[in-house]
Amino acid sequence: MARGLYLWVFILLFAAQNGHGQGQSDNWFDQGNQLYKNEQYNEAILRWEAVLESGVHSAAIYYNMANAYYHLNDLASSIYYYEKALELSPGDGEIKANRAYVQNALVDVIREQPKTLFQKWDEASAQLLSVNTWAWLGLFFMGLFVFVVIRFNWVETPAAKRFSFVMSVLSIMLFAASIYLGVKTQSYKQKYRWAIVFAQEMSVRSGPRLSDEALFELHAGTKLRLLQTQDEWQEIELADGRRGWVSSQEIKAL
Amino acid sequence: MRVMAKWIFYVVVLMIPMGLGAQVEFTAKVSKKKLGLNERLRIDFEMNQDGDNFEPPSFEGFRVLGGPNQSISNSWINGKRSYSKTYSFFLAPLKKGVATIGQAAIEVDGERYKSLPVEVVVTEAVEIPKDGNNADYLASENVHLVAEVSNTNPYLNEAITVVYKLYVSNQVSITSNWREIDSPKYADFWSQNLDQKGQLQIYEGQYRGEDYRYVVLRTAVLYPQKTGELSIEPLTLDVPIDVRSNRRDFFGRFMTTRVNKTISAGRRTINVKPLPLENRPEDFTGAVGFFDFDSSISRSELDAQESLEYSVTVRGEGNLKLFELPKPQFPNAFEVYEPARNDKISTRTSGMRGSVSEVYTLVPQNQGTYPLPPLSFSYFDPNLERYITKTTQDHIVSVINGPAQESALQNNERADTNLVVVDTDRFSYIKLQSDWLARNPAPWFGTWAYWRWVLGLLIFLPLWFVLSAIRNRYLGDTASRDLRKRKRLIAQYLSQAKAEQQNPTAFYAALERSLHLFLKAQLKLETSGLSKENIRALMTQRTLTQDAIDRLIGLIERCERARYAPTTAVDVQNDYNEAQEVIALINNTKR
Numbered sequence: 001m002a003r004g005l006y007l008w009v010f011i012l013l014f015a016a017q018n019g020h021g022q023g024q025s026d027n028w029f030d031q032g033n034q035l036y037k038n039e040q041y042n043e044a045i046l047r048w049e050a051v052l053e054s055g056v057h058s059a060a061i062y063y064n065m066a067n068a069y070y071h072l073n074d075l076a077s078s079i080y081y082y083e084k085a086l087e088l089s090p091g092d093g094e095i096k097a098n099r100a101y102v103q104n105a106l107v108d109v110i111r112e113q114p115k116t117l118f119q120k121w122d123e124a125s126a127q128l129l130s131v132n133t134w135a136w137l138g139l140f141f142m143g144l145f146v147f148v149v150i151r152f153n154w155v156e157t158p159a160a161k162r163f164s165f166v167m168s169v170l171s172i173m174l175f176a177a178s179i180y181l182g183v184k185t186q187s188y189k190q191k192y193r194w195a196i197v198f199a200q201e202m203s204v205r206s207g208p209r210l211s212d213e214a215l216f217e218l219h220a221g222t223k224l225r226l227l228q229t230q231d232e233w234q235e236i237e238l239a240d241g242r243r244g245w246v247s248s249q250e251i252k253a254l
Numbered sequence: 255m256r257v258m259a260k261w262i263f264y265v266v267v268l269m270i271p272m273g274l275g276a277q278v279e280f281t282a283k284v285s286k287k288k289l290g291l292n293e294r295l296r297i298d299f300e301m302n303q304d305g306d307n308f309e310p311p312s313f314e315g316f317r318v319l320g321g322p323n324q325s326i327s328n329s330w331i332n333g334k335r336s337y338s339k340t341y342s343f344f345l346a347p348l349k350k351g352v353a354t355i356g357q358a359a360i361e362v363d364g365e366r367y368k369s370l371p372v373e374v375v376v377t378e379a380v381e382i383p384k385d386g387n388n389a390d391y392l393a394s395e396n397v398h399l400v401a402e403v404s405n406t407n408p409y410l411n412e413a414i415t416v417v418y419k420l421y422v423s424n425q426v427s428i429t430s431n432w433r434e435i436d437s438p439k440y441a442d443f444w445s446q447n448l449d450q451k452g453q454l455q456i457y458e459g460q461y462r463g464e465d466y467r468y469v470v471l472r473t474a475v476l477y478p479q480k481t482g483e484l485s486i487e488p489l490t491l492d493v494p495i496d497v498r499s500n501r502r503d504f505f506g507r508f509m510t511t512r513v514n515k516t517i518s519a520g521r522r523t524i525n526v527k528p529l530p531l532e533n534r535p536e537d538f539t540g541a542v543g544f545f546d547f548d549s550s551i552s553r554s555e556l557d558a559q560e561s562l563e564y565s566v567t568v569r570g571e572g573n574l575k576l577f578e579l580p581k582p583q584f585p586n587a588f589e590v591y592e593p594a595r596n597d598k599i600s601t602r603t604s605g606m607r608g609s610v611s612e613v614y615t616l617v618p619q620n621q622g623t624y625p626l627p628p629l630s631f632s633y634f635d636p637n638l639e640r641y642i643t644k645t646t647q648d649h650i651v652s653v654i655n656g657p658a659q660e661s662a663l664q665n666n667e668r669a670d671t672n673l674v675v676v677d678t679d680r681f682s683y684i685k686l687q688s689d690w691l692a693r694n695p696a697p698w699f700g701t702w703a704y705w706r707w708v709l710g711l712l713i714f715l716p717l718w719f720v721l722s723a724i725r726n727r728y729l730g731d732t733a734s735r736d737l738r739k740r741k742r743l744i745a746q747y748l749s750q751a752k753a754e755q756q757n758p759t760a761f762y763a764a765l766e767r768s769l770h771l772f773l774k775a776q777l778k779l780e781t782s783g784l785s786k787e788n789i790r791a792l793m794t795q796r797t798l799t800q801d802a803i804d805r806l807i808g809l810i811e812r813c814e815r816a817r818y819a820p821t822t823a824v825d826v827q828n829d830y831n832e833a834q835e836v837i838a839l840i841n842n843t844k845r
Contacts, residue, residue, distance in 0.1 A: 025690050033686055052693065060688035067684050073625035073650055088691070094682045101681050104587035105624045135699035142711045150718050182699050200627050201583070203536075219583055220627070 025051050029061060041068040059089035063098070070102055076220040076252075078102045080196040083223065083254055090127055107219035112239040125181060126188035134182030141175035193226040195236070195251040204244035208233030215244045226253060278303045278362050282355065282369040286395075290380035291347055294319065297355060299341045299369055303362045308341055311356035315376075316345040347376040389497040393513040396423035397495050398461060399471075401438075401486065401519040409527050410481050411542035411573045412636045413605030416474045418489050418519055421459070421466040427496045427510075435516065436490035443484065444477040444576055446601045473603055477573045481528040490518040529634050535643050537580060541633035543572015543605070547644040549582070549629050554649065558618050558656020564649075566629060567611035574599050574606045580631050582614065585624045589617040621656040622681070625649075748833060755826050762816035765833055769810060772837055786810065802839045809833060 032047035045068050048061050066081035082099040089095065115123070129137075145168055152164035203214035208230045218224075218238075227235040227243070234248045278301065285296040295316070299308070310322060321343035328337050347353060352375055357368045397420070404415040416438075422428055454469040461468070471489075478484055496510040503509050529542070545568050552563040566579050575597070584590050591614065599608035618624065628648040634641050698704050751768055754760040773789065786807055794803065809832055 026688070029688055030686075033684060036684055055693050056690040057693045058688040058690055060685040064684040067681075070623070070681075073623065073648075075625065094685075098682050101622045104620050104622055105585040107583040107585060107627070109586045131699045132695070135704055138699075139707055139711065142708050146711050146714045149715055153718075153722065186699060 025054060025056050028054075032061075032064065036064065036068055039071070041071050044068050057084075057088070059085045059092060059095065062088065063092075063095050066095075066102075067098060070098070075102055075105055076196055076198045079106070079221040079223070080198075080252060080254070083194065083196065087254065102221065106221040108222045110222060110239045113241045123188075126184050128181070129185070131182055131186050131189070134178050134185060138175055138178035138182060141171045141178055145171040145175060193253060195224045195226050195234075195253040197222045197224065197246075197250065198252050199250035202246060202250045204236070204242075204246055206244060208235075208245045212245065216242065218246075224251060278305075278365075278367050280305070280358075280360055280367040280369050282358060282372050284355070284372050284374060287373070288375045288377060289347065290377055291350060292379040293347075295345045295347065295374065297343050297345060297372070299358045299360075301339050301360055301362070301367070302337055304337070304339060305360035305362040305367070307359075307361040309359040310341070310343065311358050311371075313343070313345060313355060315348050315351075315353040316355070317348060318343055319346050320344040347374075350376050350378065352376070389499060389511040389513050390515075392497045393426060393495040393515050394517075396426040396497075397421070397428070397493060397515060397517060398466075399489065399491060399517045399519045400461075401489065401522050403486075403522055403524065406522070407525050407527060408478060409542060409634065409636045410529050411477050411479070411540060411576060411634075413543070413573065414476050414478070414524065415603050415605075416476060416486060416522070417603075418471040418473075419459075419468045420471055420491070420493075421461045421468045422495075423461075423464065423466050425498065428493060429496055430494050432491045432493040434489070435492050436488065436518075438474070438489045438519075439487040440474065440476055441484075441487070442478065442480040443486075444479055444573070446475050446606075448473040448475065448601060448603060475601055475603065475605055477576060477605075478524065478526040479576075481526045484524045484526055486522045486524065488518045488521050490516060492516050530639070530641075533641055535630075535632035535641055537630055537643070538632040538634070538641060539577045539580070541568070541572060541577040541631070542636055543570055543574075543633060544635060544637075545570035545572060545631070545633050545644070547629075547631040547646060549646040549649070551626070551649045551651065555652045555654060556618070558621055558653050561615050561617045562651065563613050564616055564626065565611050565613040566646075567609055568631060569609040571605060571607045572633065574608060574610050579610060579612050580629050582629050583627060584614075584616060585626075587618060587620045587622065587624065589619060591615040591617075616651075618651065618653040618656070621653045624651045624653065626651060748830070748837070751830065751833070755830065758816060758826055761826055761830075762813045765829065766810065766813040766817065769806075769813070769833065772840075802836065805832065806836050806840065809836060 028047050028051045032044045032051070035041075035044035035047060045065055048065050048068075051057075051061055062081045062085035066078045066085060069075075069078035069081060079099065079102055082095055082102065085095045086092065086099070148164045148167040148171060152161055152168060155161055155164060197218050197220055200220050202218055204216050204218055205212040205214050222238075224236040224238060224246075227237055229235070229248070232248050233245050234251065235243065235245050236251070237243045280299070280301045283298045283300065286293075289295055299310075304326075308322070322341040323343075324339070324341055326337075326339045328335070341358075345355075352373055355372045355374065357371055359366055359368050361367075400419045400421060402417045402419060404417075405412070406414075408414045420428075420432075449472070454471075456467050456469055459466055459468050471491075476486075493515055495513050495515055497513055498508045499511050501509045548567045548569070550565055550567075552565075556562055564582065564584075566582060568574070568579060593612040593614045596611045596613060597608070599606050599610070601607075626649045628646050630643055630645040632641055632643040748765070748768055751761055751764040754764050789810075790803055790807065809829065812829060
């Protein structure tokens with residue numbers, strides 16, 4: 001019974017990975033690429049949006065959309081899609097390089113607060129791999145652990161037994177680490193939600209009312225961290241630690 | 255005949271003005287229109303034709319102190335005759351209020367003419383009764399300084415004009431210059447005086463319904479800076495006024511008396527309306543008037559480290575000097591210098607007019623395409639009474655050649671920003687391949703399904719232990735294990751011999767071969783070294799019991815004997831059993 005269930009889960013996972021309207025998505029994606037080549041950026045974006053609406057995404061498609069928006073001089077949308085692409089593929093140098101072009105054209109320069117080495121590690125560890133990858137790694141190390149424990153009983157020479165023992169300890173530790181980092185990545189994702197400023201210029205206020213004092217101004221394309229929400233208002237935090245309230249209509253959550 | 259008719263026509267035409275000149279004028283003139291109860295009033299009924307049957311009015315509310323006094327003047331100047339006949343009365347008012355002196359009538363050439371009724375205001379008794387012919391009194395009554403305000407109820411920052419006019423009646427004249435005692439101060443106003451250039455122009459005008467001459471002394475444009483009631487301090491002048499007296503000099507001209515009078519324009523109060531709060535745009539900075547708004551760049555394509563100019567211009571009419579121009583925002587890769595302000599404003603009576611512009615010098619540091627966001631400018635239109643917002647188009651600056659990474663200067667400033675240093679010197683092309691992922695995958699990590707996977711793997715451990723325990727127990731029964739082993743060995747070595755049990759010769763040959771094979775396998779011997787002594791020695795080394803060795807040797811001997819000296823006295827069955835036991839015994843002991 002249980003074995004049958006796992007089999008089904010396995011089959012479903014594979015189906016989700018491979019069989020999902022592959023041909024149609026690729027087709028639209030390629031059409032978009034062709035339109036981009038012909039500098040028909042608006043039409044290309046429409047094609048790619050159709051792909052997104054079909055329920056799949058990728059770093060590549062977000063990156064392409066961001067490039068198209070840059071050519072249309074829509075900096076906020078461009079930054080938005082670069083950030084989306086980087087969420088899926090955090091280490092991609094090409095995406096970062098093109099994003100830097102757009103960041104140069106933005107008005108705001110947000111100085112990041114200095115961080116201790118530990119904080120940097122903490123953040124880097126939460127962004128190292130996706131939650132799913134950690135999940136698979138956890139399963140892999142658990143499998144390895146089970147295998148080496150059995151092998152420990154199997155083999156007879158002392159050298160092989162010692163090797164198996166060390167391997168079993170190592171693999172159970174790696175399993176625990178994977179689970180820990182997976183949980184951490186997951187909670188980081190829930191805790192750190194981001195948004196991009198879409199309004200050309202907007203005031204950040206001290207409270208969620210128009211009558212509250214305007215603390216400072218932000219311009220299109222600036223990345224914000226979302227904190228709490230009340231009605232149409234959103235509390236935000238900048239990379240330099242400044243906080244305030246903005247109207248939800250002027251920003252777009254990633 | 256026709257010539258004659260033409261002449262008659264000319265004569266008739268020329269006669270008409272003469273006939274008009276002979277028109278009868280009959281007027282009533284009072285020496286003052288406002289007097290105290292204890293003062294006196296003179297009224298003259300004047301006509302320019304000789305009339306008869308003068309009929310004075312009833313003078314209700316007045317007591318006639320004297321009159322009628324009749325005087326006639328008839329003069330010829332340059333052949334032109336001027337004639338006047340006057341009836342004068344001196345009156346004393348009886349009560350306060352507005353008294354009306356009724357119509358007088360006269361008859362000229364059989365026709366009756368009537369004068370217009372005159373209204374006189376009678377006030378409380380004054381301390382010093384004024385003489386109607388007093389020069390001081392006449393001066394004060396005939397010279398007026400007026401501040402004319404174009405709009406006493408303007409909006410905040412809406413231009414108003416104050417014009418100071420000096421009215422002088424025909425009875426007095428001003429021949430020398432006046433002196434300004436007190437200049438008006440426009441507190442709470444932004445003001446600019448518009449000075450008259452050169453000689454003062456004299457205009458004809460009306461002051462309270464009477465003909466006056468006036469000069470414009472000064473014009474000031476004011477922009478109220480505060481709402482509510484604001485007052486304009488008065489302008490005060492010391493004016494020498496020449497008043498004609500009744501006396502005449504030697505040549506018969508009227509003598510004039512010079513009177514110095516201090517006259518003031520009076521305090522004016524202006525009620526300033528605040529600008530409406532509703533629909534006020536967020537970028538409103540106080541501009542009131544009618545404006546055009548524009549922005550421009552000097553070039554749109556350039557290399558890094560070259561400069562371009564970005565100018566913001568407001569053009570129009572209104573409080574141009576009194577508001578801030580919208581501040582544009584530039585991409586952070588631009589070095590921006592302080593803007594140069596360029597004002598071209600002229601002030602007229604209607605207010606300020608012209609243009610204000612700010613020119614920014616920009617130096618891009620990196621290559622790329624930089625859209626400069628559009629600017630918006632809001633002003634209040636006081637005529638339409640609403641706010642108007644004007645927006646410029648956005649400009650796009652392409653920086654073609656230049657470093658892609660940030661400049662050193664900015665790098666220092668942003669040591670800790672998340673900006674990355676661009677490695678490639680070109681904007682990369684799109685990606686043409688894509689691997690698709692589900693956009694909203696069901697959460698897997700941390701769910702029950704995931705932990706089932708982990709448990710599913712872990713369950714292999716107890717499963718394996720259970721399985722191996724079952725196997726051990728299965729293998730752990732030694733007696734049956736030995737039996738099975740022996741059976742297996744016997745089956746292995748003695749199968750051939752067992753098959754030949756009916757034929758003793760073949761049986762012993764097979765048995766011997768089998769024993770040799772068994773010993774070769776067990777003792778790791780070559781066939782060549784398989785002598786009985788050899789076997790005995792080896793067997794002893796292997797700590798086999800003497801009995802077992804003897805039985806083995808005995809068995810081998812019997813086999814040999816049966817091969818070389820076939821006899822009938824052989825016990826095949828016995829020897830087969832013996833072989834079985836010996837093999838089992840040796841095999842067991844070996845362990």
